[in-house]
Amino acid sequence: xxxxxxxxxxxxxxxxxxxxxxxxxxxxxxxxxxxxxxxxxxxxxxxxxxxxxxxxxxxxxxxxxxxxxxxxxxxxxxxxxxxxxxxxxxxxxxxxxxxxxxxxxxxxxxxxxxxxxxxxxxxxxxxxxxxxxxxxxxxxxxxxxxxxxxxxxxxxxxxxxxxxxxxxxxxxxxxxxxxxxxxxxxxxxxxxxxxxxxxxxxxxxxxxxxxxxxxxxxxxxxxxxxxxxxxxxxxxxxxxxxxxxxxxxxxxxxxxxxxxxxxxxxxxxxxxxxxxxxxxxxxxxxxxxxxxxxxxxxxxxxxxxxxxxxxxxxxxxxxxxxxxxxxxxxxxxxxxxxxxxxxxx
Amino acid sequence: xxxxxxxxxxxxxxxxxxxxxxxxxxxxxxxxxxxxxxxxxxxxxxxxxxxxxxxxxxxxxxxxxxxxxxxxxxxxxxxxxxxxxxxxxxxxxxxxxxxxxxxxxxxxxxxxxxxxxxxxxxxxxxxxxxxxxxxxxxxxxxxxxxxxxxxxxxxxxxxxxxxxxxxxxxxxxxxxxxxxxxxxxxxxxxxxxxxxxxxxxxxxxxxxxxxxxxxxxxxxxxx
Ligand SMILES: Nc1ncnc2c1ncn2[C@@H]1O[C@H](COP(=O)(O)OP(=O)(O)O)[C@@H](O)[C@H]1O
Ligand SMILES: [Mg+2]
Numbered sequence: 001x002x003x004x005x006x007x008x009x010x011x012x013x014x015x016x017x018x019x020x021x022x023x024x025x026x027x028x029x030x031x032x033x034x035x036x037x038x039x040x041x042x043x044x045x046x047x048x049x050x051x052x053x054x055x056x057x058x059x060x061x062x063x064x065x066x067x068x069x070x071x072x073x074x075x076x077x078x079x080x081x082x083x084x085x086x087x088x089x090x091x092x093x094x095x096x097x098x099x100x101x102x103x104x105x106x107x108x109x110x111x112x113x114x115x116x117x118x119x120x121x122x123x124x125x126x127x128x129x130x131x132x133x134x135x136x137x138x139x140x141x142x143x144x145x146x147x148x149x150x151x152x153x154x155x156x157x158x159x160x161x162x163x164x165x166x167x168x169x170x171x172x173x174x175x176x177x178x179x180x181x182x183x184x185x186x187x188x189x190x191x192x193x194x195x196x197x198x199x200x201x202x203x204x205x206x207x208x209x210x211x212x213x214x215x216x217x218x219x220x221x222x223x224x225x226x227x228x229x230x231x232x233x234x235x236x237x238x239x240x241x242x243x244x245x246x247x248x249x250x251x252x253x254x255x256x257x258x259x260x261x262x263x264x265x266x267x268x269x270x271x272x273x274x275x276x277x278x279x280x281x282x283x284x285x286x287x288x289x290x291x292x293x294x295x296x297x298x299x300x301x302x303x304x305x306x307x308x309x310x311x312x313x314x315x316x317x318x319x320x321x322x323x324x325x326x327x328x329x330x331x332x333x334x335x336x337x338x339x340x341x342x343x344x345x
Numbered sequence: 346x347x348x349x350x351x352x353x354x355x356x357x358x359x360x361x362x363x364x365x366x367x368x369x370x371x372x373x374x375x376x377x378x379x380x381x382x383x384x385x386x387x388x389x390x391x392x393x394x395x396x397x398x399x400x401x402x403x404x405x406x407x408x409x410x411x412x413x414x415x416x417x418x419x420x421x422x423x424x425x426x427x428x429x430x431x432x433x434x435x436x437x438x439x440x441x442x443x444x445x446x447x448x449x450x451x452x453x454x455x456x457x458x459x460x461x462x463x464x465x466x467x468x469x470x471x472x473x474x475x476x477x478x479x480x481x482x483x484x485x486x487x488x489x490x491x492x493x494x495x496x497x498x499x500x501x502x503x504x505x506x507x508x509x510x511x512x513x514x515x516x517x518x519x520x521x522x523x524x525x526x527x528x529x530x531x532x533x534x535x536x537x538x539x540x541x542x543x544x545x546x547x548x549x550x551x552x553x554x555x556x557x558x559x560x561x562x563x564x565x566x567x568x
Contacts, residue, residue, distance in 0.1 A: 052476050081478030092473035095568050096492055106474065109483045139568035150473075157477060 002028040007060035038214030044197035085154030089166040124152040144175035164196035245306040261312040287313035366521040374447035381452040386459025443520040458500030495566035502558025
């Protein structure tokens with residue numbers, strides 16, 4: 001649906017040139033929710049803004065549903081943009097217009113017939129759950145409600161693709177989840193393909209089918225959300241995945257524990273039918289597993305867990321136990337070895 | 346009461362006539378100045394570096410011309426552009442003769458005030474409309490000017506008050522008005538009451554305008 005090929009963008013700034021995008025390629029399939037994650041300044045906004053040509057790429061192409069939009073004439077681009085919805089971190093509503101007008105004015109300006117405007121405004125306000133706020137002004141709405149209006153405004157053009165530039169970054173955690181659920185609903189019920197960018201792994205985890213990790217204008221890792229979560233390769237990806245499982249241990253605890261064994265981080269896809277691996281390990285080998293911190297989180301497709309476990313025992317017994325776990329399909333990472341001090345961040 | 350009646354009998358007609366003249370001068374030149382100033386303000390915003398119609402030369406030219414005109418005091422401008430006034434309206438005296446210098450004086454001022462108001466409009470909203478495939482000209486009127494309305498109204502209030510001040514000098518080309526009345530009778534013929542009353546009317550006029558401007562701006566502003 002969206003195919004980005006070898007996209008590069010160079011900004012001429014006072015301090016010199018900034019390479020915001022370097023040879024970025026990615027593909028978002030029809031009906032998918034695809035997320036791009038990266039720290040601030042990674043080039044995410046530049047990337048998503050290139051998809052509807054708010055930012056003109058220096059080289060490379062973007063094609064949507066087979067049409068190369070970088071080669072369109074001015075008039076054709078206007079038409080193409082009407083089929084690409086976009087929502088923003090700052091909502092970008094007209095302050096001086098009611099909720100109704102915020103949705104109706106763009107429809108009027110893109111030539112939607114009068115009778116249809118009314119119908120569409122009502123339909124999409126219902127979908128986002130704000131039918132009762134039709135006459136309110138943005139200043140009278142909460143952040144989450146403003147984003148709902150912005151989503152309704154985008155949907156009212158009946159786009160095939162929705163772009164989201166950090167749409168939940170200005171919202172509190174509960175509101176974020178409500179908006180993410182709304183995006184999921186839009187994706188599933190209206191079949192709209194969504195490309196979103198974010199700096200929060202939580203967003204990826206909750207609704208994305210595929211993910212790309214960006215750093216310094218490059219995509220350093222991409223794949224299905226499941227693959228990226230279970231076996232993150234790049235250091236940045238690992239940091240993002242670990243950010244979800246906030247395993248914090250005090251230095252005192254680490255000092256005591258490392259004298260008697262190893263601390264291992266275990267990552268696994270939860271198959272509840274599977275035998276309880278830690279219990280088996282304790283029986284089979286001369287080790288005493290002790291869970292220090294643990295978290296099972298819901299990916300869009302399935303549950304995914306991470307445990308931080310202290311294995312008390314002789315070094316070779318611990319190694320055997322780890323091997324056994326690996327054979328069970330569990331991903332293991334040594335966090336702190338016997339008497340050593342290597343920590344995950 | 347009798348004093349007031351006596352005063353009105355003697356001066357009422359003059360004062361009323363002066364009010365009408367001031368009103369004419371202000372309203373006509375204000376409308377023409379808006380028609381010229383608002384598009385100039387839009388142009389100043391759109392041609393600046395990084396904006397959609399970026400044009401260094403046009404932006405620089407407009408800037409310099411506006412700054413030059415804005416640095417000339419009205420009383421000098423009035424005489425300085427006499428030939429131009431004659432060319433445009435065929436006369437240099439009366440209400441008609443003063444409209445041209447008033448417009449030349451006010452339009453660049455309005456352009457600056459409009460520029461300021463329009464620059465306050467959130468860039469993100471403009472971008473959202475661009476992303477929806479809406480034409481630049483529609484964005485200018487339906488987003489930029491619309492969102493800037495409260496600030497535009499306040500700007501126009503300031504411009505109108507400035508204009509009233511400028512019309513006080515219109516007497517120099519025989520256009521009359523309140524300022525002229527205060528000067529001719531109050532100062533030259535030493536009728537202090539006329540001067541006080543005229544000044545009083547001017548104060549009420551300016552206060553009233555500012556209050557109306559504030560109320561309208563507050564109405565338009567929805568946050
Ligand atoms: N219009 C611009 N002019 C100059 N530099 C820019 C511009 N937009 C973005 N950049 C630079 O490009 C880089 C990537 O920015 P951006 O895409 O906004 O990152 P992100 O959205 O990931 O935080 C940053 O270094 C930023 O300063
Ligand atoms: Mg950004």
